[in-house]
Amino acid sequence: MHNDGIHNRRPVLVLGIGNILLRDEGIGVHVIKTMENAPILGGQLPDYVELLDGGTAGADLLDPISDRQKLIVIDAVDAEVESGTILRLLPQDLDTNTEPCISMHEFGLVETLTMAKHLNCAPQEVVIIAVKPEDLNCGLGLSEKLERIVPKIIECVLDEIKNVKHLEPSKN
């Protein structure tokens, strides 16, 4: 998939993040790949929606998430729930750093959203579709349990896309 460039930004970004080398940790990326390759919403994704495989990136996501009307993130979640559970979280639900940073790796979604706020380019609305993993061992491919719920996760994402009411031209 090609970058849309800086002058042609779609208002809604669906961003899958995670590490595909650690099985279910890559759930966000697997969902994006499935959405890219399968006909959805009657065949085609609306032209105001962009899909992005964000891999394991942290601060690298600053530009892709910026100046969006809505950001829908798909990620694995570390929560006290049964594996395979899908949670709908808002940014204020997420844990924030309370320890001094040692490395550049300590940029997560929350930190990157804060950077975007400092630049006045944060997405107007952010929703995180978070999935509790079953298997985080080194390896490729999802566990059977998560593989089975990919369609349900996509349904959640599509609900979010449909919820976008008033499409405004992006700042760019």
Added chain:
Amino acid sequence: MPTTIKIDPVTRIEGHLAIEVTVDTVGGKQQVVDAKSNGTVFRGFEAILKGRNPLDAPHFTQRICGVCPISHGMASSLNLEAAFGITAPDNGRIVRNLILGANFIQSHVLHFYHLNALDYIDTTGILDISPWGPRYAAPDMVKGATASTLVNHYVKALEIRRKAHQMGAGIGGRLPCSPVFVPGGSTENPSSQQISDFRTLLTEIRQFIDNTLLPDTLAVAGAFPGYYNIGRGCGNLLAYGVFDLTANGQTKLLKRGRYTNGQSLTVNTSDIKEYVKYSKYTAASGNLNPSVGVTVPDAAKAGAYSWVKSPRYLNLTHEVGPLARMWVNGDYTRGISVLDRIAARAYETKKIADAMDGWLNLLKVGAPVYQPSTIPSNATGIGLTEAPRGALGHWITITSSVIDRYQVLTPTNWNASPRDDSGQLGPIEQALVGTPVANIKQPIEVLRVVHSFDPCLSCAVHMVRPGKSNPEIVVHSRPSI
């Protein structure tokens, strides 16, 4: 009584770096007397590649790390090119250099303003930097006008970082994890419009480097001259070199070499061995060159305290990173310390950005970017390059046209390594020993030393995590069991 302090972001992420220092008073001065650098990431990624098509290597290795995927793309492409016996055409080589250069700039700029500068300036009342707090408080933090200027520049740096990303993505197809890096060159053949967009962004970034980054670096250095005498470490420097200026890679913008026991010498990778006496791998995984590397975990191994192996060059500890590169290249040889690492990083940012402008002139629109090849049935390869934080090497053995062995030796593997078999401490560990600590409850000096190396471990698991304040979680759906 010695006190042990542990700085461990364990509440944040897995696959991270934890630093443990023991502080005691020696000769009337409270200081670090021992240090342990503990990386918690297991190098199991390499095993995933076994049995796969060699062409998968650039795609999978870019996923190892969330901070330097582009460097892994470069290393794996060079590695496969060596194994396949091909080189990239000039245009393809230049495109890859430009994308990697954009990545160096964004990494160095963000590192200075986000991790380095905030160790030295008091942001209280100037900018709410949450959620990056609380930081250690220290009486020597810069306050007032200098602090305000740096904080304002911090916000500007975020904008410049965003532009550096756009610059790289403009010809990288997409970032992170660019699909452009392939053995034989690049998949992208930039148009004159793409080249012109790139130059527009680069020009603004170069102005920022000259007018903001370099003066701010000097301002921090000027306020903390004592840090030219702190955190020297092992004193040996190693660079594989990066940004090939010719097809055969003999000429580079930053050359290959090492500085060992005060002498400038050449690098031969067969002199590298990884040790595991204090690493959580079986004894059979140790004393090996990466070309024949073995990585078998032994989590319960007695005495082992890190998942990082200990690479050594001719059994000696070597530091890698911008200071090593700039030193080996003869661009910066003032000294080896916390501030020298920070200064070399800033000067390197300028050197690379200025060179990139010249590379744009060498691109020929429409000229080939890719050299096709076939996968040999049996071959070996080595791909040596640099990530922003230091020397990065990939090693491959191809048997029956599939990957038999793939080994990745990262820069933080060098810098954050634990003790080796002969008991020599790793570079960060050595740099910490002797560091004065004024207040063991606020060990800012320790962070300053560690941050000067810009360490970065593989980003193993990076999940979102609900806060502890019992957020209202809406359960959308449950899987049918």
